[in-house]
Amino acid sequence: xxxxxxxxxxxxxxxxxxxxxxxxxxxxxxxxxxxxxxxxxxxxxxxxxxxxxxxxxxxxxxxxxxxxxxxxxxxxxxxxxxxxxxxxxxxxxxxx
Amino acid sequence: xxxxxxxxxxxxxxxxxxxxxxxxxxxxxxxxxxxxxxxxxxxxxxxxxxxxxxxxxxxxxxxxxxxxxxxxxxxxxxxxxxxxxxxxxxxxxxxxxxxxxxxxxxxxxxxxxxxxxxxxxxxxxxxxxxxxxxxxxxxxxxxxxxxxxxxxxxxxxxxxxxxxxxxxxxxxxxxxxxxxxxxxxxxxxxxxxxxxxxxxxxxxxxxxxxxxxxxxxxxxxxxxxxxxxxxxxxxxxxxxxxxxxxxxxxxxxxxxxxxxxxxxxxxxxxxxxxxxxxxxxxxxxxxxxxxxxxxxxxxxxxxxxxxxxxxxxxxxxxxxxxxxxxxxxxxxxxxxxxxxxxxxxxxxxxxxxxxxxxxxxxxxxxxxxxxxxxxxx
Numbered sequence: 001x002x003x004x005x006x007x008x009x010x011x012x013x014x015x016x017x018x019x020x021x022x023x024x025x026x027x028x029x030x031x032x033x034x035x036x037x038x039x040x041x042x043x044x045x046x047x048x049x050x051x052x053x054x055x056x057x058x059x060x061x062x063x064x065x066x067x068x069x070x071x072x073x074x075x076x077x078x079x080x081x082x083x084x085x086x087x088x089x090x091x092x093x094x095x096x
Numbered sequence: 097x098x099x100x101x102x103x104x105x106x107x108x109x110x111x112x113x114x115x116x117x118x119x120x121x122x123x124x125x126x127x128x129x130x131x132x133x134x135x136x137x138x139x140x141x142x143x144x145x146x147x148x149x150x151x152x153x154x155x156x157x158x159x160x161x162x163x164x165x166x167x168x169x170x171x172x173x174x175x176x177x178x179x180x181x182x183x184x185x186x187x188x189x190x191x192x193x194x195x196x197x198x199x200x201x202x203x204x205x206x207x208x209x210x211x212x213x214x215x216x217x218x219x220x221x222x223x224x225x226x227x228x229x230x231x232x233x234x235x236x237x238x239x240x241x242x243x244x245x246x247x248x249x250x251x252x253x254x255x256x257x258x259x260x261x262x263x264x265x266x267x268x269x270x271x272x273x274x275x276x277x278x279x280x281x282x283x284x285x286x287x288x289x290x291x292x293x294x295x296x297x298x299x300x301x302x303x304x305x306x307x308x309x310x311x312x313x314x315x316x317x318x319x320x321x322x323x324x325x326x327x328x329x330x331x332x333x334x335x336x337x338x339x340x341x342x343x344x345x346x347x348x349x350x351x352x353x354x355x356x357x358x359x360x361x362x363x364x365x366x367x368x369x370x371x372x373x374x375x376x377x378x379x380x381x382x383x384x385x386x387x388x389x390x391x392x393x394x395x396x397x398x399x400x401x402x403x404x405x406x407x408x409x410x411x412x413x414x415x416x417x418x419x420x421x422x423x424x425x426x427x428x429x430x431x432x433x434x435x436x437x438x439x440x441x442x443x444x445x446x447x448x449x450x451x452x453x454x455x456x457x458x459x460x461x462x463x464x465x466x467x468x469x470x471x472x473x
Contacts, residue, residue, distance in 0.1 A: 004195055018159065019166035022190075037167040038150065038192035041160045042201075061162040 001078045007033055008043050008053075009075040012067040015056045018044065021065075047071070098139035100125055103299050107178060108206050108270040110149050110277070111287055117147040117180070127182075130175045133299045144185035148192050151202040153177045164192070177205065199281045207274040214267035221260045266298055312363060319361035325372055331357065332387045332441075332470030333370045334462060341450075343375035348382055348448070365390050368470070373448075382448040387466070393440030400426065400437045407433035407446055421460045423467060434459050438468070 011024040022035050044065060047053045052071030057064035067075070102120070105112040117127050117135075122144060125137035148169070156164075156179060161171055168189030169181040183189035193199045280287070325345070329335050347354045353373075360367040366389045373382040390396050405413045407430075415430040427436040432455055434445040443466060447455040 002195070018163035022167070034190050034194060036191045036194040036198070037160075037163045037169065039195045039198045041163055042198055061158040063159050 001074065003033070004035060004039060004043055005047065006075070006078055007035075008040070008047065009067055009071055012053055012065055012071070013075075015064050015066040017062050017064045099128075100137045100139075101134045102137065103133055103303075104130065104135045106266075106270065106299065107149075107151075108210065108274055110151075110202065110206075113149050114147045117182070118145060118185075121145045121147075121182075127172055127180065130173060130178065130180070133303055145182045146185050146189075147172070147180060147182045149202070150179040150181065150192060151177050151205045152179055153205065177209075196281060196284070200278060203274055203277050203281065207271065207278070210267050210270045210274065214264065214271065217260050217263040217267060221257065221264065224257055224260070262302070316361055319359070321359040323357050325355040325357050325370060329469070331359075331368050332389070332466060333357065333368060333385045334383075334465045334469075336372050336374050336381060336383055338465055339458060339461065341374050341376050341381045343381070346373055346375050346380065348373045348380055364392065364395065376450055379451050380448065381450050383462075384444075384446040385462075385466070386444040386446075387470075388442040388444075389470075390440045390442065396437050396440050396442050397426065400428075400435050400442045403442075403444060404428055404435050407444075419456075419459070421463045424463055427459065427463065429456050429459055431455070436463055438463075441468070 007025045007028065008021065011021050011028060016024060018037070018040060022037070022040060025033055025035055044053070048055070048065070052068060052074055053065045054068050055063055056066040102125075105116055107113070120127065120135075120137055121140075122142055124140055124142040126140040127135060127147075128138045129136040155174065156171070164171065164181060168183045168187050169192065170183065172180040172182050174180070181192065193201075325335065327335065327337070329338070345353050345355045355372045356370070358367075358369045360369070368385075368387045370383075370385045372384075373380050388399065390399060404416055416428040416433075416435075417430075419427050419429055421427045421436070423438065425437045425439070428434065432446055432448065434443075434447075434455065436443045436445075436459075443463065445455070445459065445462060447458060447462075449455045449458060
C-alpha cells in the first residue's frame with residue numbers, strides 16, 4: 001500500500017468527496033502530504049475497483065465516498081505493519 | 097475579436113507546451129484552440145497563468161473535472177488525447193499529479209503512441225523497399241515520375257518514402273525525449289518549467305512542404321490540357337499523315353477513335369503526350385509520342401536512361417541498340433520503343449509499324465520531323 005492510498009483510506013473512515021478529502025489529508029498530516037487532484041482521482045477509481053471504498057452519495061458532479069469493511073481490514077493490516085516497523089526501529093532511540 | 101495563430105511545440109514536448117502557453121498568456125494571447133501544428137489564440141488582458149498538459153485517451157468525467165476545478169484548475173480544452181488545464185500563477189493550486197506513477201502515466205501514454213507509429217513507419221518503409229527491389233517499381237519509373245509529374249504521379253512512392261523517413265526520424269527523436277523525461281521523473285527530478293521554448297522547425301518545414309505540394313498540384317491541374325488530335329500538328333509532335341499514313345483515324349483494333357494530345361506541366365519538365373492510330377492496308381498503324389522538355393538540360397540524359405526499358409513490350413535494356421540520327425545526341429531503339437535525346441528534350445516513341453515492318457526504319461524520319469519543333473513557344 002502506498003502512502004497516498006493509506007491516507008485516502010484513513011480519511012475515508014468518514015464519508016467525504018474529492019476536494020474535501022484533499023483538505024482532510026492535509027489536516028491529518030499537518031500539511032506534510034499535499035495530494036494533487038489527478039493523483040487523488042486516480043486513487044479513488046482504483047480503490048473503488050478494488051472494493052476498498054464505495055460510493056455513498058452522488059450529488060450532481062460531486063461523489064461522496066466511504067471506506068468498506070474490506071478497506072478497513074486492509075487499512076488496519078497496513079497500520080499494524082507500519083507500527084511493527086516503528087517498534088522494530090525503536091532500538092535507534094537508545095543508540096543515539 | 098482579434099485572433100492569432102502560432103506553431104506550438106510537438107505533443108511529446110509536454111513541458112515546453114506548458115511554458116509556451118504561459119508565455120503567450122503573459123503576452124495577452126489566450127489559448128482557444130489547438131490543432132495538429134497550430135494553436136489559435138484570442139486577444140485578452142495579459143495575465144500570469146500556469147498551464148498543464150494531461151495525456152489521457154479517456155475523456156475526463158464530470159467528477160474528475162469537479163475535483164480539478166475545486167483545486168483551482170480550469171479545463172481549457174481537449175484535443176485528441178491532450179487535455180489542457182490552467183490555473184493562475186501563485187494561486188496555490190496543487191500540481192495535478194503528486195505521485196510518480198501518476199506523473200509517468202501521461203508520458204508513458206505518449207511513448208506508447210510514438211513506439212506504435214515508429215513500428216508502422218518502419219514497416220511501411222520496408223514494404224516500399226521490397227516493392228522497389230522486386231522491380232515492381234523500377235528506378236526508371238521512379239525518376240521519370242518525379243521529373244515529369246512531380247506530385248501528380250501515380251507512384252507517389254517517392255513522397256511516401258520521403259515522408260516515412262521524416263516520420264521515422266521524428267518518432268525516434270520523440271522516443272528519446274520521452275525516455276529522458278521518464279528517467280527524470282523516476283529520479284524525482286523537479287520538472288524544468290523554465291525550459292526555453294525551442295522553435296518547432298520540423299512542423300514548419302512539414303507544413304511548408306505540404307503547402308508547396310498542394311500549390312504544385314493545383315497548378316498542374318490548372319495547366320493540364322487534353323485535346324483531340326488536330327489534323328495538323330501544333331506542338332512538338334508529328335501526325336501520322338506526315339509519314340504518309342493517310343488512313344482514317346481510328347482506335348486500335350477498330351475500337352472508338354482515340355487520338356489525343358495531352359499537355360502537362362511540372363516544375364522540372366513540360367510534357368506533351370500524343371496517341372494516334374490510323375487504318376492502313378486492312379490493319380492499323382499507331383504512334384505514341386511523349387515529348388519531355390526538361391528545364392534543366394543536364395537532366396535529359398539520366399532521365400532518358402531511366403525510362404529505357406520501362407515500356408510495355410521492351411522491358412530489358414539489352415533489347416535497345418544505340419543508333420545515330422543527325423541532330424540528335426543519343427538515340428536508343430528496341431522493337432517497338434525508342435528513346436532519344438536532343439539537348440534538354442527527351443522523346444519517347446512507341447510505334448506499331450505496318451505489318452512486316454519494324455519501327456526502326458521510321459525512327460530517323462520521325463526524329464527529323466520532330467527536331468526542335470515547338471521550341472519557339
